Amino acid sequence: LNADLWDDVRKLSSCDLRTLAHQTWFSPEREFQYFTVGLLEREIFRMYEDDSSSTADLALKTLNFVKVFIEHPSSWWDTVDALSPNVVGVLVQKYPDELLPEMDKWNVSSCFWLSRTSIIYxxxxxxxxxxxxxxxxxxxxxxxxxxxxxxxxxxxxxxxxxxxxxxxxxxxxxxxxxxxxxxxxxxxxxxx
Structure with missing residues (x-):
């Protein structure tokens, strides 16, 4: 996507970023999921910057925000494989104490996309x-x-x-x- 679009995205509030991510991911056209992946890769640490919760709570909120996309029925290997190392992996590396217990849970999840993510993050x-x-x-x-x-x-x-x-x-x-x-x-x- 062009630089002008990303310049506009950078101006969005955290709430608007979350709304945009949801609207694009849940659009019927699959190509919008690729946009959501790019959005999360670029802006994941801004998703809750308007939230005054503790670091642990923010880390979990952010991971759970991404989890919704990974376990959604429209997910497929291409989007999961991008989100796993580029978003989940980045989050876990920044907040290991808060998020490694979640990876332990994802590893044995009945949702195989979550399990896959735990292996490849x-x-x-x-x-x-x-x-x-x-x-x-x-x-x-x-x-x-x-x-x-x-x-x-x-x-x-x-x-x-x-x-x-x-x-x-x-x-x-x-x-x-x-x-x-x-x-x-x-x-x-x-x-x-």
Whole structure:
């Protein structure tokens, strides 16, 4: 989108930003969801800047605001995969004490998009990845039959492999019988 539009968006109040995000996400045309993703990526920390709640409350409000979009029936892998590292991951990195317990809940959620998000939110963390948490989350849902979960496990492990190939290789080999063949294949895609 053009710079003039984003200049106008920057002038909106927090309340108006939230309204705009809802109106665009819930529009019948799917393309509006992409706009919402871009809006959240650019303005996530402004969504509740008009709120005088505690930091913990603000972090949870903001995460729950995004959660509505992730678990909505119109969500699909493309929007979830953008929101996970670029919005949820950024929030969790800024407010780990407040939001990591939420990621624990999302990991075992009956909504597989939330579970997928819990696995891939650290994609861009590199050396800051909490490997123990990533591995734990992968194991908790390893028996899941849902393609998007199996693929997420492999993708998250493959991404972390770029930072610590030895740890990922060791984890995958140790748990090869628990992980799906798709997860193993994706995780070790770059293993020589």
């Amino acid at each position: 650290q994609l861009s963390y590199k050396k800051d990845t909490d490997a123990d948490r990533l591995f734990r989350y992968c194991l908790k849902v390893a028996d899941e039959q849902e393609f998007f979960i199996r693929k997420a496990i492999g993708w998250a492990l493959r991404q972390y492999y770029r930072t610590d190939p030895k740890a990922v290789r060791s984890f995958v080999l140790k748990h090869k019988n628990k992980l799906s063949s798709l997860s193993v294949k994706e995780a070790l895609k770059h293993d020589k």
